[in-house]
Amino acid sequence: MVKTKSNKCNDYKRPLPKLSKETLSEVFRHLVDQDLWVCLRVCREWFEVGVKILWEDPLSWGYPVINVYIDFLNAEQRKSLKNARVTLPKLHNPMDDYSLYIKKFNLSELHDAIFSWLLHTENIDEKFRDLFKGNFNAKAAEKDDATKPIMKMMTLLISQIIKLLFNSTQGLEMLDMSFNHLSVGIPSDVVKSAEAMKRAFTDLTWLRVHTNFTSKLISEDRLDTAIKIFNKMVELCHKIEYLDVKYQYFQNDKNDKNDKNDKNEKKLIQKLVNQQKKLKHFTIRRSDLLFNHMVSIGEHAASTLVSFNLSGISMSPQQLQPLTRCSQLSTLSFVRCTDIKQSGKNKNKLRDDGAPTFIDSSGLFFLSVKKIYLYKNKISPETLKSLIKMTMNLEELIIVNNNTEAIINAISCHCGNINYLALTLHSDTTFVALMDWLSLSHLKTLVLSTHHSKIINFKDRPNQSLGSMLYEIGDQFPLSLTSFDVDFEVTPQQLDIFLQRSNYVFEELGLHQSSGLRDDHLKLLMNHAKVSGRLRKVTFDRIYWSSPDENLESLISFEGSSLEKSYFSPKLLSEAENFINTINSTSVDPFIDPLQENFRTDNIETMDIDDPGSE
Incomplete structure (x- = not known):
């Protein structure tokens, strides 16, 4: 039966099927905050679903959120702020109690948002904009007549909003309750409500706590409060899946009080680690409790741990022995680590319970580990070789490290399954060693970079630039390689020679250089895609690192000159897109510090917040 025009018109008038709240929630979780804010204005049902998602992580918006939370303070709290000479905004009439829905709390973000709000509302003079910087001393600031009022305002606002x-x-x-000396700390009255602490900590699955309880820059009452809160965390946090801890003892500040705090802190950290039975991701920074933590993880999280990360720690492969019991462990990261000194004096050092801290690593293997990240460590070739040898089933390796020659030799002997290699070339890298391994490998993706190390050639080819050797590198590619990415200068002529000798194997190509790409580069890539029929993705102008205070134009390349953005003429770009599915200028640097992960997955710029019910 053929529908008439009138039938079609009637079809259009039929109401659209109503989405369930579960479906709406799933859709809304894929939206950025700005778009979700718009959705809240569509109808009451959308508002009820979306408002809970939008307000899970409000501190990421910056200072505007402080205005909203001040609306929910009671008359007594507002009076205390006015007594501290805080000029408050006029009260609004919010459609909902947004403070109910917070799921992500970051103490540093709250501190920064409040300080920015005080500056923005002119409660604080602009001359104090840099107050909380590296030389900040809380003790001194609380006694200085110029900064004492600021400290009082900050303290009261932080206290009221945390309690709210x-x-x-x-x-x-x-x-993220990192106790940093670059802040006013947490007011003591915050910890008086046991019920509030229980409500905040009991269901946590993600916890970052960095302590410096022995710092002389933190006043004693702030330290006491921090320790009490940390005690509460240890008491209540039993469901943690992501744990990031940093213990830092200030040896130059030794006194009886510091020694006591140091011992208590160690016990608390160890107890926190001991009681986690569901731990999936564990990061340790600057701690001398490494082996104790290893034993705890091996005993309590053997069936759950997925990734393990070390940062700024003196370590040895032998200390990792208890982790070999973790059957799900797939990722290891070592960031700015050093070799532990195993002199005759401490080589057979015992832990408090009598177990040795050094164990023979021969025969120990991480059978489930598929990925290792080595970032700016200062560890010996022997240590590197031991780590690689313990991970014989390795599939992915990212290296921002010296001693690359030792790593290449180690993977040549022990890791035949690597299919992804991202390598920064250092002064000890030889062309012969890399090519010998490359030709026999099963790589699918190869990323070569120099922007961290300033190297422009191989150790055994001192008079040849990397760009001029590109075709020789391509001659050694295994048949399995489908993605190749370079981060050094390549001229159109060098690229042409390389593509002609590449046997048209590429599905993805990345070209990143400080001078940017031009039409000549794109023409060659387009012609390669025409002939091969396989090239589907091209990336360029990599984002080297991300910071709220930096943008691409302000970054400095490894050569010391400003990065230039690539430019392709619109006509050529349009033509190239007929043969290449994706031409993308936002590829992210794989060589960033893996432990500089943000508190959330997305960076949200400061938002101007107006209540959806105000219109």
């Missing part, structure tokens, strides 16, 4: 959020939340999921 901890009392209101239906349960935090993510908490």
Whole structure:
């Protein structure tokens, strides 16, 4: 039966099927905050679903959120702020109690948002904009007549908003409660409500806690409060899946009080680690408790641990022995680590329970580990070789490290399954060793970079630039390689020679250089795609690192000159897109510090917040 025109018109008038709240919630979780804010204005049902998602992570918006939370303070709290000479905004009439929905709390973000709000509302003079910087001393600031009022305002605002959020939340999921000396700290009255602490900490699955309880820059009452909160965390946090801890003892500040704090802190950290039975991701920074933590993880999280990360720690492969029991462990990261000194004096050192801290590593293997990240470590070739040998089933290796020659030799002997290699070339890298391994490998993806190390050639080819050797590198590619990415200068002539000798194997190509790409580069890539029929993705102008205070134009390349953006004429770009599915200028640098992971997955710029009910 053929539909008439009138039938079609009637079809258009039929109401659209109504989406369930579960479906709406799933859709909304894929939107950025700005788009989700617009969705809240569509109808009441959308508002009820979206508002809970939007307000899970409000501190990421910056200072505007402080205005909103001040609306929810009671008359007594507002009066205390006015007594501290804080000029408050006029009260609004919010459509909902947004403080109920917070799931992610970051103490540093709250501190920064409040300080920015005080500056923005002219409660603080602009001359104090740099108050909380590297030379900040909380003790001195609380005694100085010029900064004492600022400290009082900051302290009161932080106290009131933390109490509001901890009392209101239906349960935090993510908490970054790092106790940093570059802040006013946490006011003591925050810890008086046991019920608020329980509500905030009991359901946590993500916890970052960095401590410096022995710093002389933190006043004693702030330290006491921090220790009490840390005690509460240890008591209540039993469901952690992501744990990031940093213990830092200031040896130059030794005194009886510091020694006591140091011992208590160690016990608390160890107890926190001991009681985690669901741990999936564990990061340790600057701690001398490494082996104790290893034993705890091997005993309590053997069936759950997925990734393990070390940062700024003196270590040895032998200390990792307890982790070999972790059957799900797939990723290891070593960031700025050093070799532990195993002199005759401490080589057979015992832990508190009598177990040795050094164990023979022969025969120890991480059978489940598929990925290793080595970032700016200062560890010996022997240590590197031991680490590689313990991971014989390795599939992915990212190297921002010296001693690359030792690593290449180690993977040649022990890791035949690597299919992804990202390598920064250092002064000890030889062309012969890399090519010998490359030709026999089963690589699918190869990323070569120099922007961290300033190297422009191989050790055994001192008079040849990397760009001029590109075709020789391509001659050694295994048949399995489908993705190749370079981060050094390549002229159109060098690229042409390389592509002609590449046997048209590429599905993805990345070209990143400080001078940017031009039409000549794109023409060659387009012609390669025409002939091969396989090239589907081209990336360029990599984002080298991300920081809220930096943008691509302001970054400095390894040569010391400003990065230039690539430019392709619109006509050529349009033509190239007929043969290449994706031509992308936002490829992210794989060589970033893996432990500089943000508190959330997305960076959200400061938002101007107006209540959806205000219109």
